[in-house]
Amino acid sequence: QSALTQPASVSGSPGQSITISCTGTSSDVGGYNYVSWYQQHPGKAPKLMIYEVSNRPSGVPDRFSGSKSGNTASLTISGLQAEDEADYYCSSYTSSFHVVFGGGTKLTVL
Amino acid sequence: EVQLVQSGAEVKKPGESLKISCKGSGYSFTSYWIGWVRQMPGKGLEWMGIIYPGDSDTRYSPSFQGQVTISADKSISTAYLQWSSLKASDTAMYYCARRVTTKGGADYWGQGTLVTVSS
Secondary structure: OOOEEOOOEEEEOOOOOEEEEEEOOOOOOOOOOOEEEEEEOOOOOOEEEEEOOOEOOOOOOOOEEEEEEOOEEEEEEOOOOHHHOEEEEEEEEOOOOOEEEEOOEEEEEO | OOEEEEOOOEEEOOOOOEEEEEEEEOOOHHHOEEEEEEEOOOOOEEEEEEEEOOOOEEEEOOOOOOOOEEEEEHHHOEEEEEEOOOOHHHOEEEEEEEEOOOOOOEEEEOOOEEEEEOO
């Protein structure tokens, strides 16, 4: 069982917006602003999409945004595109001085 | 251009030892943490541990403490992940990734090394 809880799957149509949640505790997500989000296409290495809750690395489209409220972080993708179909993982620093991942969410673009 | 290039796929038998590598280029190798991530077939990502090549400070995730050894040779900008006695359950894809701090996200990733352990 993963330390952070994500929905197994979400789906949306092109152009729509979707949100993926990542629920932890006050010892991880709620206690630190070190939440990251990764995108992984089949057979590829993960790619950093969001770091420190809401910051986008250079080159990541502004359709991707991150936020946090209490013990739950969220990744929102607006203007959904076919190439956004992938697995998404959240991660957070924890009070045990480690970084843990969520279980992953499969995004399907209908 | 920042690159992390990992060694090639391995097929091993249970009980054998193995050391896989991750060579960094295009940045100051000694100024960033390098972490290792396991992804078992069809499963999610797991941080195994991280190392700071500048001083070899190494931290292991609890699940992997004692199971693997992480090291680095800063003279050749290469980090390593090794096993002394492989098990079938070590079959997985292993990624190395660069982190600016011990707490933050990993901004560059290697291409992955597939390790298959089978008798």
